[in-house]
Amino acid sequence: MSQESTADRSPSAETPSSTKRYIVRMGSLRQLGLMSGKQKDEYIRGQHVVCRTQRGLEAAEVLCRATDPQIAMMENYVTGHIHYELTEEDHRMQQMLLERVPQTKKTVQAAVDHLQLDMKLVDVEYLFAGERIVIYYLAEDRVDFRQLIKDLGTQLQTRIEMKQIGVRDEAKLLADYGDCGKPLCCNTHLSTMPRVTMKMAKLQKASLDPNKLSGRCGRLKCCLRYEFDHYEEVFDRMPPIGSRVLTRDGTLTVLQHEILTQQLLVETQDRRRMLIPASDVLSEVSR
Secondary structure, three states: OOOOOOOOOOHHHOOOOOOEEEEEEEOOOOEEEEEEEOOOOOOOOOOEEEEEEOOEEEEEEEEEEOOHHHHHHOOOOEEEEEEEEOOHHHHHHHHHHHHHHHHHHHHHHHHHHHHOOOOEEEEEEEOHHHOEEEEEEEOOOOOOOHHHHHHHHHHHOOEEEEEEOOHHHHHHHHOOEOOOOOEOHHHOOOOOOOOOOHHHHHHOOOOOOHHHHEOOOOOEOHHHHOOHHHHHHHHHHOOOOOOEEEEOOEEEEEEEEEOOOOEEEEEOOOOOEEEEEHHHOOEEEEO
16 A cells, blocks of 8 residues: 555646546645546536546535646646536535544544554545545654554455645644634645745744744745745845945935835934835945
8 A cells, every 4th residue: 555645647647628627626635636527517616526536536626617827837736537516415425424534533543553653643534435535644754554454444344545744734634723813825725835935034024933933834834935026026126235325315325125115224324224215226336
């Protein structure tokens, strides 16, 4: 049993451009999928459908019709086919499976404890109709799951898939709200985790206190990435700190950037300090 899900982007699974294609969201990790549909069927945003992917049958939510520009922007998406719209009976079955999850987690945790496996159970997910259970876990090193899968297969009477995840995915599965008071970005609109660095925090003059910069996953907050490109663009247009600039008020020395308001903290020749708009700079005298 592979430790990673094989339901990744597969170029060979792409459908001809003449086929109806839809972007859907599926699974506990809210992964994006590119699904082909039958020519006679039409699906709209918000509809719930049954798709066949490399993992098997899965329930998914339709987001929109797929266009070539949208597809070009997607990364690591799942491919497959839409079978049909979920029926009322399917909805009831899905709800019943959701209600089983807490007890199933207890069963899995008991089996992990019994085998003394060095891993942390994060969550379990039933695929459509319960034909497979995906177990999400954290682990420092590779874990031998052969006996665990055998034991759980006997107890739960279904196929078992183990999927190792990172701390960001753990937050995506379990966390609810961020420090801003809104639902976590990774649990709503983000499909891939952006690369975030301390440089982004410093440029935006965010607090460098790790407790304030870290999200629920313990890593730098994803929102530090959102406005970074704009900050960097404005920063590159500003004269460097320490440079001398010419304005209508004379020659001034740049002490600090206020990127959000596009202002400069400057010092006059008689040691007075003041804020001026960056647009007041006529030229750089020296750096």
